[in-house]
Amino acid sequence: MKAVFGDRARLQGMLDFEAGLARAQSALSVIPADAAPAIAAQADASLYDMADIGRKAVLGGNLAIPLVKALTERVDGDAKRYVHWGATSQDVIDTGLMLQIREGLSLLEDDLTALADACAMLADAHRATPMVGRSFMQHGLPMPFGLKAAGWLEAAHNAITRLARLRKETLALQFGGAVGTLASLGEDGARVRDRLASDLDLHAPATPWFTLRDRLVEITSALGITAGLMNKIAGDIVLMMQTEVGEVFEPAAPGKGGSSTMPHKRNPVGAATARGAALQAQARAAAMFTTMDQQHERAVGGWQAEWGLVPELFVLTAASIAPLASALAGLEVDAERMRANLEITGGLVFAEAAMMKLAPDIGRMEAHHVVEAACKTAIAEKRHLRDVLGEDETVAARLDSAALEALFEPMGYVGSSATFIDRALAAWAAFTKKA
Known part of the structure; x- marks a missing residue:
């Protein structure tokens, strides 16, 4: 990227403009036909002293002024009269x-x-x-x-x-x-x-x-x-x-x-x-x-x-x-x-899963209350949330030990994650194939 925006590339982009301008004007008979190739032949940044153009740009106020002058000096014959024709x-x-x-x-x-x-x-x-x-x-x-x-x-x-x-x-x-x-x-x-x-x-x-x-x-x-x-x-x-x-x-x-x-x-x-x-x-x-x-x-x-x-x-x-x-x-x-990091809170990251499992039977607000209370107990007593929930009568009446254990399986509560991953991958595959 430094090369693309370096001194030589900057001069070359400007010279490409001058060569293109001469070609366009020559094709439309605005300037003589033989002027375009004569100008384009000198539109090569390697032909110019970049340091000298840089010094002169300080006085001119921009790079184009000394570059156009240098380009004009290099073009032979009558073609030099048509360098930068009509441009600023x-x-x-x-x-x-x-x-x-x-x-x-x-x-x-x-x-x-x-x-x-x-x-x-x-x-x-x-x-x-x-x-x-x-x-x-x-x-x-x-x-x-x-x-x-x-x-x-x-x-x-x-x-x-x-x-x-x-x-x-x-x-x-x-x-x-x-x-x-x-x-x-x-x-x-x-x-x-x-x-x-x-x-x-x-x-x-x-x-x-x-x-x-x-x-x-x-x-x-x-x-x-x-x-x-x-x-x-x-x-x-x-x-x-x-x-x-x-x-x-x-x-x-x-x-x-x-x-x-x-x-x-x-x-x-x-x-x-x-x-x-x-x-x-x-x-x-x-x-x-x-x-x-x-x-x-x-x-x-x-x-x-x-x-x-x-x-x-x-x-x-x-x-x-x-x-x-x-x-x-x-x-x-x-x-x-x-x-391991999933486990450092003692199962608290599965609180929403427990709440949503209970909600159809006892309502979301009541389920939130039950699980929130269990979370507070788990934190205070430094116990795993699964164990605290298992002792709650409301929970025990609705979830057996196997169902409760399943709530604390991480990949059992990731919703539409697989679909989202598949969609992102499919979109990228289609894009790269098209490209």
Whole structure:
């Protein structure tokens, strides 16, 4: 991702715009036919001194000014007169950025696909691995670990779909000349614009969008959402790797996850890296909203702020996905510890199951009262809830010992979990097959 948004790629995107513009204008006889190949032959970023262009951009105010000058100097003969014909700096910079974004989105989709595949593997392998579902950081009810992984899978699937849609629908050519009228091209402006959009495989909006940045902010918002999802998934892993929990572990490797002072530690370094990058990405995504306040037809400040924010946002979003995908692909799941953690409350996580079993006979409110009282007794006397319920006359009259024992089987009270896992896996399988 750093390469996609690096100096050379930035110049190459701008040069691709200039070459495409010359081809479009040549095809429409706006400039001589032999001008296009002469210009395109020099549209190679490796031909230019990036450091020199960078220094000169400080005086010019943007990269396009020194780049166009350097390109013009390299083009031979009369063709040099037609470099950048009818365009303005923002046309070059914005369109070049759109070309970079297209490649960047594809990279993110690839990384998210690897992450989703890892989640699908976990969901399928652990559809019958019971663990405790937590509510407000407290033990709630039993659930299969596969359902948690299926939730991660669906989130990743949604992120891929979102980015793919934006890549196909939102990337747009910027070409409007000085203030969006293309007056320098006379009546040929709209035709050239449409031809150029086709050449670069970008959408041609009805009007130039110099200071209307909704397209760009929609893309960066999607990256912020993606980074937020990575933060959540990585956060789950961090919490499950706590010593007191110990339900999953990132894959071990020499030198990975250790401490400089505590030899026994196994740190969640992949999740930590993902979270650190995600938090920074989300901050930049939020900052992009502030850049939308752009004045009249060409902006001062907001547009320039994007130049750093967008590349950094793409790099940081990628950095939130890659280490997490690696961690999930080799995630070690301790099913025995998950089962043991279910038992640390002495059966209290099965209180709802007991209540719902009694409710048809005595009503939900009465069942809630009976089980709640039993829970209080179990806590006070440090006894298992099953044993306390077995001594209650109301319960004993309706549930024999076998029925009571069955209530405390974790996979016996997971509702539609299997269906939910199957649906997430089926949707992902259909998506990958179609792709």
